[in-house]
Amino acid sequence: MKRSTLYPTLVALFLCIALPLISAGKTGEAAPEFTATASNGKTVRLSDFRGKFVVLEWHNNGCPYVGKHYNSGNMQKLQKEWTSRGVVWLTILSSAPGKQGYVTASEENSYLAKEQAAPTAALLDPTGLIGHLYDAKTSPQMVVINPQGVVIYDGAIDNKPTTDLEDVPGATNYVSLALEQAIAGKQVQTPTTRPYGCSVKYSDATH
Amino acid sequence: MHHKRMRGRHPNSHFSRAPTLGFAVLLCVANAQAAGTPIPHGTLELIAENQWIAPGRDFYLGLHFQLEKGWHIYWMNPGDSGEPPRVKWQLPAGLTAGAMEWPTPRRLGTPTIVDYGYEDEVTLLVPMHADASSASQKSAQLGAEVRVLVCREICVPGKAQLSLTLPVKSQAPAPAARTSNLFSAAHKLLPQPAPRNWKFSVDDSKDTLVLTANLGHQITQAVFIPFAESQIDNAAPQKLLPAATGFRLTLRKSDQLRKPIERLKGVLVLSAGRAYLVDAPLSNPVSAKNAYGIGIYAAQSLKEGHQR
Numbered sequence: 001m002k003r004s005t006l007y008p009t010l011v012a013l014f015l016c017i018a019l020p021l022i023s024a025g026k027t028g029e030a031a032p033e034f035t036a037t038a039s040n041g042k043t044v045r046l047s048d049f050r051g052k053f054v055v056l057e058w059h060n061n062g063c064p065y066v067g068k069h070y071n072s073g074n075m076q077k078l079q080k081e082w083t084s085r086g087v088v089w090l091t092i093l094s095s096a097p098g099k100q101g102y103v104t105a106s107e108e109n110s111y112l113a114k115e116q117a118a119p120t121a122a123l124l125d126p127t128g129l130i131g132h133l134y135d136a137k138t139s140p141q142m143v144v145i146n147p148q149g150v151v152i153y154d155g156a157i158d159n160k161p162t163t164d165l166e167d168v169p170g171a172t173n174y175v176s177l178a179l180e181q182a183i184a185g186k187q188v189q190t191p192t193t194r195p196y197g198c199s200v201k202y203s204d205a206t207h
Numbered sequence: 208m209h210h211k212r213m214r215g216r217h218p219n220s221h222f223s224r225a226p227t228l229g230f231a232v233l234l235c236v237a238n239a240q241a242a243g244t245p246i247p248h249g250t251l252e253l254i255a256e257n258q259w260i261a262p263g264r265d266f267y268l269g270l271h272f273q274l275e276k277g278w279h280i281y282w283m284n285p286g287d288s289g290e291p292p293r294v295k296w297q298l299p300a301g302l303t304a305g306a307m308e309w310p311t312p313r314r315l316g317t318p319t320i321v322d323y324g325y326e327d328e329v330t331l332l333v334p335m336h337a338d339a340s341s342a343s344q345k346s347a348q349l350g351a352e353v354r355v356l357v358c359r360e361i362c363v364p365g366k367a368q369l370s371l372t373l374p375v376k377s378q379a380p381a382p383a384a385r386t387s388n389l390f391s392a393a394h395k396l397l398p399q400p401a402p403r404n405w406k407f408s409v410d411d412s413k414d415t416l417v418l419t420a421n422l423g424h425q426i427t428q429a430v431f432i433p434f435a436e437s438q439i440d441n442a443a444p445q446k447l448l449p450a451a452t453g454f455r456l457t458l459r460k461s462d463q464l465r466k467p468i469e470r471l472k473g474v475l476v477l478s479a480g481r482a483y484l485v486d487a488p489l490s491n492p493v494s495a496k497n498a499y500g501i502g503i504y505a506a507q508s509l510k511e512g513h514q515r
Contacts, residue, residue, distance in 0.1 A: 026462055064356075064364045100361045135462070137287045137320050155463065161290055163356065163364040192463045194437045198362050199288040199320045 027154045027191040031145040032133040036092075038121035039108035044090070047149070053087045053179060056143040057119065058094060058136045058200060060101025061111055064163040065197035066140050070115050072168040075140070079118040082179060091122040094131030099201035101139065102126060128202040138197035144178045144188075153178035155193030246355055247363035249274035253351055253371045254330070256390045257380035260373050262301070262342035266380060268371075269330040270294070270353065271389055278359045279324040282312035284434055286322035286441045290356050292331070297350030301341030305334035310396035311474055311482035314430065321441040323432055324358075330393035341375060348372045398474040398482040405453075407487035409471045414460055416471060418487060420453040426477060429454055431485070433473040437463035 031054070035045045046054065057075070060066055069075040079089050093108065095101035103111065108122050125131055134143055134154075144153035158171035178188045243250030249272060256267040270292065272280055281289040296304045309331060312323040341347065351369045356362055382390075401407070406421040416439060418431060427449045433439050443459035468489060475485045 062361060064362055132319070135319075162354075163290075164354075192465060194461075194463050196290070197288060198358075199317075199322070201360065202317070202319060204317045204319065 026135075027151050029151055031143075031149050031151050034130045034133060036123040036125060036130060037105075038123055039103075039105040039112070040121065041105065042121065044121050044123055046145075049088045050149055051147050053082075053147060053182065054145040055082060055087060055089045055175060055179075056134065056145070057089065057091045058131065058139045058141040059091045059122070060093075060095055060139040060198055060201060061103065062100040063139045063198035065138070065161075068163050068165055068168065069140060069157060070117070072165045074168045076115060076117050078173070078175065082176075083118060083120055085183075087179060089119040091117070091119040092125050092130055092136070093122060094125040094128045094136060095201040096128060096203035097126055099203070100198075101201055128200070131200050131202060136195075136200050138195045139200060140197055141195035141200075142175045144175060144182070146182055152182055152188050153191055154195075155190075156196045159193075161194075161196030243271075243273060244367045244369055246272075246353075246365040246367050247357045248278040248359070249357060251353060251355070251367050251369065253349065253369035254386045254389060255371060255373055255383060256386065258374070258383045259376045259380055260302070260337050260341065260347055261376060261378065261380045262337050263339040264380060265334060265336050267390060268304070268333040268335050268349070269386070269390060269393060270333065270351070270369075271328075271330045271386075272325065272355075273328050274326060274357065277326070278357050279313075279315055279322075279326045280329070280355055280357055282323040282325070282432075283307070283309050284323055284432075284436050286314075286316070286324075286436075287320045289322050289324065289358055289362065292353055292355040294333075295352040297352070299341070299344065299347050299349075301338040301344075302347060302349070303336045303338075305336065308332040308334065308397055310393055311398050311476060311480070312432065314432065316442060319442055322358075323441075329396075330389050332390075332393050332397070337375075342377060344375050346372055346374050396482075398484045401475070401483040401485060405483075407485055408490040409487045411467060411489050416458045416460060416468075418456040418458060418471065418485070420456070420475075422453045424453070425449050425451055426454040428478040429456055430476045431456055431458060431473055432476065433471070435472065437461045438468060438471065439464075 031046060033046050035043060038044050066075075083089050093101065093103060095103075105124060108124070111117070112119070112122060123130065140157050142153070142155065142157050143151060146152045153174060155174060157175060158173045160167035160171040174190055174193055177190060181188050243252045251273075252271045254269045254271050256269070260266065274280065281291045283291050285291055294307070298304065310325070310329055312325060315322045315324050315326070349371045353367045353369060354364070355367070356364050402422075404423060408419050410417040410419070420426065420429070427447070429447055430445060431439070438461055440459040440461050446457040448455040448457070470486060470488050472486045474482050476482045
């Protein structure tokens with residue numbers, strides 16, 4: 001085999017073997033690094049926020065489960081509360097073009113203004129790269145990353161997997177619980193739950 | 208916001224949109240959709256197995272869903288997304304509703320997200336009990352408030368208030384002709400108890416649960432659908448290894464499974480849609496890993512060897 005073909009072959013072979021072994025961002029593991037363009041045009045790297053707690057919120061503006069948390073003002077309240085306490089909040093938009101929840105930067109900015117949402121940034125992920133890195137299955141799936149860059153929570157936003165607005169007040173919010181416990185230096189009691197909601201509308205989504 | 212207007216399903220919408228089309232059209236529509244209440248992208252009807260309620264006897268009610276092409280609702284374990292229909296019963300004294308019986312669902316999914324649910328049409332069965340005391344009434348009005356999530360690529364939540372009035376008579380109940388096909392079809396689609404001589408065991412290895420089945424004959428097609436959420440990775444391919452007397456099925460554990468499980472319960476779907484209930488104990492509760500499992504496989508490969 002000529003040297004010119006050997007190298008690409010080896011690279012391809014390496015990727016074939018290594019890619020499936022790169023595990024998604026799971027509780028207890030290092031949060032996979034990503035770079036994304038935010039709706040405000042800025043480039044955001046996860047590693048920019050090392051030293052801070054980071055919340056990832058998978059979003060789809062047409063999903064009724066997401067609607068429950070925005071129409072009730074719950075998500076905005078969480079965003080405001082936690083960002084005011086120094087937590088970085090990244091809303092992630094992993095819907096593929098043509099699918100429900102896909103938005104352009106300006107559409108997202110109008111949405112954020114209309115909803116009075118207050119994430120640190122809303123990240124455009126139309127290829128689903130970040131979504132797949134974290135194996136995000138639903139909106140609103142939530143991930144909490146600690147200042148050392150380790151995933152300390154991955155799952156549902158709360159314990160009421162419904163679309164009913166009246167279920168918001170009595171729910172146990174797993175994101176707040178994880179942040180409160182971690183900030184107090186305690187072990188996160190519920191580090192992972194089944195995320196509920198609409199399937200993330202990746203390019204292969206059919207349901 | 209995303210509530211699409213019902214198309215051609217709701218008798219009232221036909222009536223209001225085209226009042227001049229007249230009585231004939233209304234009758235046709237009414238006949239086709241006997242008493243279906245509109246839900247997003249479909250209809251839902253509360254149906255009874257029998258023409259009347261006989262005090263002291265058990266009977267079935269059904270929730271009959273009819274969905275537009277491509278839309279689905281969810282099984283008791285919805286899988287990676289969605290949620291099952293929920294019912295709040297409004298029943299007269301003396302009538303009690305038992306736990307819903309769910310026909311075998313379909314695996315609906317993509318390489319990354321798998322749900323369990325029903326497309327087109329399904330009847331969820333509800334076992335009912337009528338106390339002897341319910342004899343004092345001439346008829347019974349049964350009500351159900353159903354919340355249901357209907358999805359295709361997108362999801363639309365719906366709520367329907369259903370009602371059904373049935374006579375109460377002391378004589379043995381007669382089946383209702385109109386619904387008998389729906390009930391017999393639904394009963395056929397329920398997963399069956401596994402035959403007694405079938406043996407199941409589950410081995411807990413690091414990232415997988417291996418379901419070993421000894422059914423006395425070779426199985427080349429099997430899919431396991433779990434009752435509980437967060438036990439297995441729904442979207443992971445299930446690796447089937449046929450054996451002379453059954454099979455071994457390797458299921459990837461769910462990332463949300465943080466504690467060892469004691470039993471694996473669910474539905475096993477074999478070829479031609481034959482579905483059986485599986486309730487298998489873990490044969491190696493972690494500390495005794497492999498000790499028992501290897502024994503089974505060794506015995507099986509011996510048998511396979513003999514038959515070849």
